[in-house]
Amino acid sequence: xxxxxxxxxxxxxxxxxxxxxxxxxxxxxxxxxxxxxxxxxxxxxxxxxxxxxxxxxxxxxxxxxxxxxxxxxxxxxxxxxxxxxxxxxxxxxxxxxxxxxxxxxxxxxxxxxxxxxxxxxxxxxxxxxxxxxxxxxxxxxxxxxxxxxxxxxxxxxxxxxxxxxxxxxxxxxxxxxxxxxxxxxxxxxxxxxxxxxxxxxxxxxxxxxxxxxxxxxxxxxxxxxxxxxxxxxxxxxxxxxxxxxxxx
Amino acid sequence: xxxxxxxxxxxxxxxxxxxxxxxxxxxxxxxxxxxxxxxxxxxxxxxxxxxxxxxxxxxxxxxxxxxxxxxxxxxxxxxxxxxxxxxxxxxxxxxxxxxxxxxxxxxxxxxxxxxxxxxxxxxxxxxxxxxxxxxxxxxxxxxxxxxxxxxxxxxxxxxxxxxxxxxxxxxxxxxxxxxxxxxxxxxxxxxxxxxxxxxxxxxxxxxxxxxxxxxxxxxxxxxxxxxxxxxxxxxxxxxxxxxxxxxxxxxxxxxxxxxxxxxxxxxxxxxxxxxxxxxxxxxxxxxxxxxxxxxxxxxxx
Numbered sequence: 360x361x362x363x364x365x366x367x368x369x370x371x372x373x374x375x376x377x378x379x380x381x382x383x384x385x386x387x388x389x390x391x392x393x394x395x396x397x398x399x400x401x402x403x404x405x406x407x408x409x410x411x412x413x414x415x416x417x418x419x420x421x422x423x424x425x426x427x428x429x430x431x432x433x434x435x436x437x438x439x440x441x442x443x444x445x446x447x448x449x450x451x452x453x454x455x456x457x458x459x460x461x462x463x464x465x466x467x468x469x470x471x472x473x474x475x476x477x478x479x480x481x482x483x484x485x486x487x488x489x490x491x492x493x494x495x496x497x498x499x500x501x502x503x504x505x506x507x508x509x510x511x512x513x514x515x516x517x518x519x520x521x522x523x524x525x526x527x528x529x530x531x532x533x534x535x536x537x538x539x540x541x542x543x544x545x546x547x548x549x550x551x552x553x554x555x556x557x558x559x560x561x562x563x564x565x566x567x568x569x570x571x572x573x574x575x576x577x578x579x580x581x582x583x584x585x586x587x588x589x590x591x592x593x594x595x596x597x598x599x600x601x602x603x604x605x606x607x
Numbered sequence: 608x609x610x611x612x613x614x615x616x617x618x619x620x621x622x623x624x625x626x627x628x629x630x631x632x633x634x635x636x637x638x639x640x641x642x643x644x645x646x647x648x649x650x651x652x653x654x655x656x657x658x659x660x661x662x663x664x665x666x667x668x669x670x671x672x673x674x675x676x677x678x679x680x681x682x683x684x685x686x687x688x689x690x691x692x693x694x695x696x697x698x699x700x701x702x703x704x705x706x707x708x709x710x711x712x713x714x715x716x717x718x719x720x721x722x723x724x725x726x727x728x729x730x731x732x733x734x735x736x737x738x739x740x741x742x743x744x745x746x747x748x749x750x751x752x753x754x755x756x757x758x759x760x761x762x763x764x765x766x767x768x769x770x771x772x773x774x775x776x777x778x779x780x781x782x783x784x785x786x787x788x789x790x791x792x793x794x795x796x797x798x799x800x801x802x803x804x805x806x807x808x809x810x811x812x813x814x815x816x817x818x819x820x821x822x823x824x825x826x827x828x829x830x831x832x833x834x835x836x837x838x839x840x841x842x843x844x845x846x847x848x849x850x851x852x853x854x855x856x857x858x859x860x861x862x863x864x865x866x867x868x869x870x871x872x873x874x875x876x877x878x879x880x881x882x883x884x885x886x887x888x889x890x891x892x893x894x895x896x897x898x899x900x901x902x903x904x905x906x907x908x
Contacts, residue, residue: 415813443815454810458828468814471824513810520814 362429368393368524368555369414374423376409383409385579386423391524396556398566398587401576402602407559408451410576411526414557415446428523440472447522451529453509455501461512462488462497465519473520480519487515491545507538511545518549525549527558563606567591575599656843656896661889668886671878678875687879694867701860702887704777708859709846712784716845717838719785720792727797738793745790751851754783758855777859780852784845791841799830832906839899843892860884 367390376384383406391397399407412418414425416432416439425432430442455464465484469475488494491511501509510530517525527546531539543565550556550569560566566573566587573590575583575598583599584590594600672687679686726738745753761779765772803826811821853862864884868877 412809417809417812440815443813446813448810448813450806450810452804452806454804454806456807456811456825456829458832467824468816471820472815516814 362426364393366429367391368428369557370424370426371410371414372424374410374413374425375421376406376413376418377421383579384413384420387576387579387581388423389574389581389584391555391557393523393555394553396550396558396569396571397574398558398560398570398572399574399576400560400563400566400602400606401574401582405576406579407576408528411448411528411557411559414526415448416442417448444473444520445523446526447517447520447524448526449510449513449517449528449530451532453501453506453513453533455509455513455516457501460498460500461493461504464501464512465516468516469519484515484519487518488512490518490548491515492541505538506534507541510534510538510542514542514545514549524555524557527556527560529559529561531560531562561606563591563603575602577602655900656889656893658893661886661893664882664886664889668879668882671882675873675875675879679873687876690871690876691880691883694863697867698860698863698884698887701858701863704857704859705846705849705852706891708777708781708784708849708852708857709842711781712788712849713842713845715782715785716788717792720789721796723789723793724796724800727793728800742790742793742797745786746794748787750784750787750848751854753786754780754851754855757783757786776855777852777857780849780855780857784849784852788841788845792838795834795837795841796830799834800826802833803829836899836903836906839895839902843895843899846892846895847888860887 369391371390372388374384374387375382387406387410389397399410401407409418413420414427414432416437420433427442427445430437430445432442455461456467459467462481462484465487466477466480469480469483470477485494485497488497491514493508493511493515496504496508496512501512504512513530514525530546531542534542539562543562546556546558547569558566558570568587570587573584573587574581575590575594575596577598583594583596591603594603675687676685723738723742726734727742729735729738757779758776761774761782763774763776763779765774807825807829808821811825816824849859850861852859853865856862858866861884864880868874868880
């Protein structure tokens, strides 16, 4: 079956993942449509980050199926380059390459992975640095930037691959409160441009504001989901209610 | 045995003890505590070759020369200095051999050690275990013992068909030195690679870099920065260790110094002569130490 643009961009069916004896994902299923913003919340250890890493084929799954634009992520024959071009990922710890300047960080993957023309890539990198409002920090090394600035460079670095989907793994959890805002601002701009986003987050206010659909995971399963309007007000499951009451 | 969780963890240096049976120790305790705090702030112990060590060495040289001068009372003033000057070209020849041996041993040790270090993080258990064992064996064996091994196990010449390749003692000694260097470099490389946070690999992979690209473009450049200072330290240690070759009769600087003592037949020359040798080594190792310190500061994260 070939994938057509009217189908969900990501299809996740009954995904199981164990680390040794510990089963982290116990059968998760959901779809992400193009342009949709999905927020995944849940207590730590509930498998949120693991799920994102599975979608990007950073870690293999034991059972089930994940398809991104029709590509079966865990097919051993998978063209990983094709998959990872489609899916961008931003990490909690930024993970910028410390031996490269900000703009080199943004340019590296298009130049060395996509083998694009360096001059074109540089032009695009200037645009992306301006987009995350760091055009004056292009020549800075990651060590010279604040957490929020580093995280915005990381977003620009990911966008340089022109992904179809962006995944954000608790991207504001390691930041000072005052720099959280600037990162969220950048993400909101992306959402407004119609980027399909998957966010794992603890920023409830932000999630409520931008999410099209909320998922609450606990202990490796999706406990409850729904649009934010009903999700935050009328949570049905006691686990969701307890989690929300602790965090809100 | 003390369990690690029983040791109280207090941030910062321990304050000097207030009440004590020996109050005379208190000022010293304060100095020690302050120094320890400074060292922690700099990130570790900083026992390094400094310019003042060279000055002490020079003063010792002047003092020993004066004593020797007074003891002998022959040959007029500045007899010691002129004698040392007379032998300096020969000593320099010996010193050159020290440098050549240290340089070659470093090159051989670094190349083989890098391969061994990468093998230590191999995913294949047999490769990993073997390289681990080789590393540990050569790292923990005394350098002199390794040199004796090589001296007695490697023949003095190789014959391939009609071509005879001689293997003089100094080359065998160099091979002997390259073994511990190899093992130390292996550990530096392994530690360097493993010290790079796993997030770097993850981030690079999520940007579709291949395994090879991740290794050569992301991991290795960061390792080189971290490994360079300790690698240069290792070189300074190796340079000084090359005098061990005198034990197996290689005519390097210390052997030469020994022969000069025999030729001059003047025991009081011993201290100034060896201090003179030390000055040569200091003059070579001090710039390396300075440069290492400079690099460490530059690469400090």
